[in-house]
Amino acid sequence: MKFHVLLLALSSPLHAAISFTLPGNSESAAWTGLNATNYTSAxxxxxxPTATNPWPAAIDPDSGSTANGSFNKVSGGGYFASSSLYDAGTPGTFSISGTTSLNPETIIFQADLGSAFGSDPVLSFNGGAQSIAASHTGTSTGNFSGGFGGPPVPSTNYAWQWDLSSAPENISSYTIEWTTxxxxxxYQLDLAVADSFTQVVPEPAAPLLALLSFSLLSFKRRRESSNY
Known part of the structure; x- marks a missing residue:
């Protein structure tokens, strides 16, 4: 399965995610209905709001091709509100785990949030405790909005990409863990696993650095011109 992902929002099913194209073989998963309608107290x-109890079962993706992926709460806060999974002021630690036969060279994780992350996600594989930070990060405008008594605030879609092409062993399982x-x-989570690495998640600082370099170069040229 090939992903067709540009730096745009897709309409379905990864409607809030950064889109991209990956060569080779890939798998995907999306968790789009994280609310009390789909995950009831019954x-x-x-x-x-005060709930910190474990979930009765991990949550399977509701779309995509990675049927063996699962989303779970590790500890802390996190309850299903009317339109989202909300921690009510008590940070929660969550994870997505899965197995794959692709021996992936890259994994891309995206989360559409109404807030910043408490800690960036880290990745481990084959049951280890590597806690690897993402190689590349980026953001885009999310597909949701919310607020507490004020005007609606748009959500932000965060993306992280891991370059696993130099991993010392074949990867058959992985876990991504983060804290709110x-x-x-x-609001939504998206996952992509592929057997080849191509950077598709940009560093958010890159355009700024390029602009800064261009501005400094222009200033230098203007200054040199004024000396003649």
Missing amino acids: SGYPSY APHGTI
Whole structure:
């Protein structure tokens, strides 16, 4: 399966995600219905602000090709509100785990949030505790909005890409773990796993650095011209 992803928002199913194109073989997963309508208290999922109890079961993706991926709460806050997964001021630690036969060279994780992350996600593989930071990061405008009594605030889609092409062993399983910021809101999660690495998630500082370099060069040329 090939992804068709540009730096645009897709309409479906990864409607809030940064889009990209990866060569080779790939798998995908998306968790799009993280709310109390789909995960009810009657089924054992927390639906009140003080809940820190474990979930009765990990959540399978509701779209994509990675049927063996799972989303779970590790510890802390996080209950299913009317339109999102919300930590109500008590940060929660969450994970996405999966197995794959691709021996991936890259994994891309995206999260559409109504808040900043408490800690950037880290990746481990084959049951280890590597806690690898992403190689590349980026952001785009999300597809949701919310607020507490004020005007709606647009969400932000965060993206992280890991370059695993130099991993010392074949990768058959992986876990991505992160912690929310206080009052963290999660609307949607997206995952892509591929057997070749191509950087598709930009560093957000790169355009700024390029602009700064251009400005400094222009200033230098103007200054040199004024000396003649």
